[in-house]
Structure formats: structure tokens, C-alpha cells
Amino acid sequence: MAVGACERTLTEMLGVLGSRSRDDLAGSVHALAEQALTDQSETGGPRVNFACAVWHDKMRPLKPDYNDAAVKSYKAWTGAVDFHEKPEEAAEQINALVVMLTNDLIPSVIDPGELSRLTDLVVANAIYFKGKWGKPFNKRLTKEEKFHCLDGSTMDVPFMQDGNRQLIACHHGFKVLQLYYQRGRLFPTQPRARYSMCVFLPNAYDGLWRLVNKIARNPDFLDEHLPTSTVLVGDFHVPKFKLKFSTKLSSDLQELGLKDAFDPGKADLSDMAEGPGRPLSLQDVLHKAVIEVNEEGTEAADVTYGKGMVGCAQGYRRPPRVDFVADHPFVFFVREEVSGAILFAGHVLDPSME
The missing domain is CATH 2.30.39.10 (Alpha-1-antitrypsin, domain 1)
Structure with missing residues (x-):
């Protein structure tokens, strides 16, 4: 989201994330993806999947600069769906990607009933970890x-x-x-x-x-x-x-200082999407996680998504x-x-x- 934020909305997001600038944030995420989130399964180490995704309504295409930054810096997948007319189909596409990335640990992240004609964007990220x-x-x-x-x-x-x-x-x-x-x-x-x-x-x-x-x-x-x-x-x-956890993070993020992004009258996410229409703002930020620990090791996954408008x-x-x-x-x-x-x-x- 911060890639598409401007003015005070961007300042608040960077403050919550502890970054000085968009470039600083992008560099940190890229470094983590190359180091902490590197899959080692082919060489006998932990299996790690990490991905970001941005789904936009077909009538609100992403701005080219935002799309490029999401793909190159955040290793994100981007795609168009029909949130307004076919919310069931859109939810099915989002959930299918989550199931694949989390090895079926998280079968769904969004319900069609949570989508409406007011939904223009959904941004999500997922991490899957399995280590012996x-x-x-x-x-x-x-x-x-x-x-x-x-x-x-x-x-x-x-x-x-x-x-x-x-x-x-x-x-x-x-x-x-x-x-x-x-x-x-x-x-x-x-x-x-x-x-x-x-x-x-x-x-x-x-x-x-x-x-x-x-x-x-x-x-x-x-x-x-x-x-x-x-x-x-x-x-x-x-x-x-084995733990399963699901929660809405909207109120927690607002307590941390991310306020304008949730206010339709103040949010400035103008660098995200093209086209005329209502200004974008955050509606919800939701998080789901699963982790299992046993004698062999650990298997874990989580998804977060935001809807936008030696011897002795x-x-x-x-x-x-x-x-x-x-x-x-x-x-x-x-x-x-x-x-x-x-x-x-x-x-x-x-x-x-x-």
C-alpha cells in the first residue's frame, strides 16, 4: 500500500512500518525476500514461500509506476478481476492463490460477501514455512x-x-x-x-x-x-x-498511527490506480495464520490482506x-x-x- 500512498497517508504508513522513505521500505522488503524468505527445500533445508498480490477491479487499472514497483521491489503478482459484477469469481481467484502459496494450510482468506461494488482493490501477502x-x-x-x-x-x-x-x-x-x-x-x-x-x-x-x-x-x-x-x-x-488465528488489524493499525488511510475523506492512495471514481481508502486489514509444531519440525503459514476502496x-x-x-x-x-x-x-x- 505504501508504494501508492502520498502526502500524510504515506508519512503515517512509513512511520508504522519504521521506514524513512518508499525506497528504504522497498529495499528492506527486497533484502528480506532475498535472505530471510529464500526457499531451501531443494537442498534439504526449510521450504519457504513468500508472495504479495494485488488484485484490482477491471475498471480501475493500476498505475504503471505502482505496478512496476509492486512487481520488481515487492515480488508481487498483479491481476484484474471483476469485484463489482462477479464477486464470487473474484474471491475464488484470490483464495486459490492463497491455498497454493500456503500448501492448503489456509483454505480461504476472503468471503464473497466481503466484496461489493465499493471494492476496487485487494492487496495480500502470504508466507509459508516448513522446516525439520x-x-x-x-x-x-x-x-x-x-x-x-x-x-x-x-x-x-x-x-x-x-x-x-x-x-x-x-x-x-x-x-x-x-x-x-x-x-x-x-x-x-x-x-x-x-x-x-x-x-x-x-x-x-x-x-x-x-x-x-x-x-x-x-x-x-x-x-x-x-x-x-x-x-x-x-x-x-x-x-x-497447532494454532490457528484470524483477526482484523484495522483498529490496531489505527492505534499505531495509521489513521488517514482508513478515512475516505483523508486517505491519499492516488498513486495506486488509474481512472475516475471515488478516492481509494482502506476498508479492512485482516490476518490469518496457522502453525504446527511436532517432533519432526514446524509447518506454518500466514496471510495478511487489505481491502481498499558440545561434550561435558x-x-x-x-x-x-x-x-x-x-x-x-x-x-x-x-x-x-x-x-x-x-x-x-x-x-x-x-x-x-x-
Whole structure:
């Protein structure tokens, strides 16, 4: 959207996205696409799909400069549909692309009833990730244990276990576990992307929201608290889980400062589409995500779219073993380590529910 925004609408978008200019934003996205979102499946590493798409009504063609920037800088697919007269067909085309990009994890992102004669544009992006652990968990060791929810109830859920050394950092009030994914074979022309899942586990059963607030207040919190070495583990239990999430982001974006884009009287998206007609503005921004974690690895996908108008320690002193028992709510991140880009983030409240 920022590529087609002007004046104060552009300023607000850049502020929310943390970029200085359109060129700065385009460069950042292009760099991420070349590094953090590079598919390694053909060489044994994670499978990664990333794509942007812009669908416009056939009566409102995209401006050439916007189309070129979307395709070249954002690796976007663009196409015309008939939102006004054939909303069912338009929704079918949008959902078909989402299904393909997310390997069927997200079967649909938009309902025909959400489209109308007021819909001129739909902008969407999708990320799909499937990676195997560098050291998979032994399924025979998985067993059911109690998971303690925030309301005091408990659920029996399957926990993965491992007695090997792990990357764990112990901090005041919480611990951090980092699990690396299997890396693809490297070639001279291939970016050296490396992916991991980071689990932030509060010590207290009810400590999730305090930990989330700490993370949210400091943009560098994740990097500052990651493990730097492996440790001997004592009790080590991490639950299997599969989460599905869907929400509207419009109010959140407005609270962050993106206000004019949602106001038909103030929005300036004049660099997006050609032709006469009502000025474009944002109607909704919606987000859907799915992530599954098991003994073999992680499979995850999300879609966001907007409608517009080592061995034992040496010596005789054996280091203490560290327990990591994620039997209560925790925060997780899936990220690419070289760039620091976060692909997925969330919290697990109850692993027994999707």
C-alpha cells in the first residue's frame, strides 16, 4: 500500500512500518525476500514461500509506476478481476492463490460477501514455512503431561522430550530455548539463511503477560536474551501444538498511527490506480495464520490482506543441569538468524486447542 500512498497517508504508513522513505521500505522488503524468505527445500533445508498480490477491479487499472514497483521491489503478482459484477469469481481467484502459496494450510482468506461494488482493490501477502528440526525429537519419548492454563485449569497434552544438551538462557523471571531447523546444503550463490524457533518461557505459571509487555517495550529484547551456549538439561518438556488465528488489524493499525488511510475523506492512495471514481481508502486489514509444531519440525503459514476502496565440561566440577518444562503459557518466535527477521510470532495458551 505504501508504494501508492502520498502526502500524510504515506508519512503515517512509513512511520508504522519504521521506514524513512518508499525506497528504504522497498529495499528492506527486497533484502528480506532475498535472505530471510529464500526457499531451501531443494537442498534439504526449510521450504519457504513468500508472495504479495494485488488484485484490482477491471475498471480501475493500476498505475504503471505502482505496478512496476509492486512487481520488481515487492515480488508481487498483479491481476484484474471483476469485484463489482462477479464477486464470487473474484474471491475464488484470490483464495486459490492463497491455498497454493500456503500448501492448503489456509483454505480461504476472503468471503464473497466481503466484496461489493465499493471494492476496487485487494492487496495480500502470504508466507509459508516448513522446516525439520536440526535434531528431531524421538517420538517414542513423547508422552502426555499436565499443561497449566492461565485460568488455573490443567489439560493433558503430548510433550516432546529430549535429554541432550540444548541452547538455553536463564534470565530473571524467564528462560529462553532456541531450536534450530535443519539447514540446506550451501552453494556459493545461495544466501546463508538459517532458521530457528525461540521459546520464551516465564518462570511463573501466570507470568505470560508480564513477559509479553517486556518484549513489546524493547525492540532489541529478542536479540539481547537469546542463548549463547548449550547447557546440560534436566527435565526437558516442550508441548506439541497447532494454532490457528484470524483477526482484523484495522483498529490496531489505527492505534499505531495509521489513521488517514482508513478515512475516505483523508486517505491519499492516488498513486495506486488509474481512472475516475471515488478516492481509494482502506476498508479492512485482516490476518490469518496457522502453525504446527511436532517432533519432526514446524509447518506454518500466514496471510495478511487489505481491502481498499558440545561434550561435558572439563574438570571435576560438573555444571548444574537446567530444566526447561514448558507446561504453562509461553511466547514463541520463528525467525531467520542472519537478518534477524521474524517470520512468525505468537503465544501458546492451551496446546490442546487450535
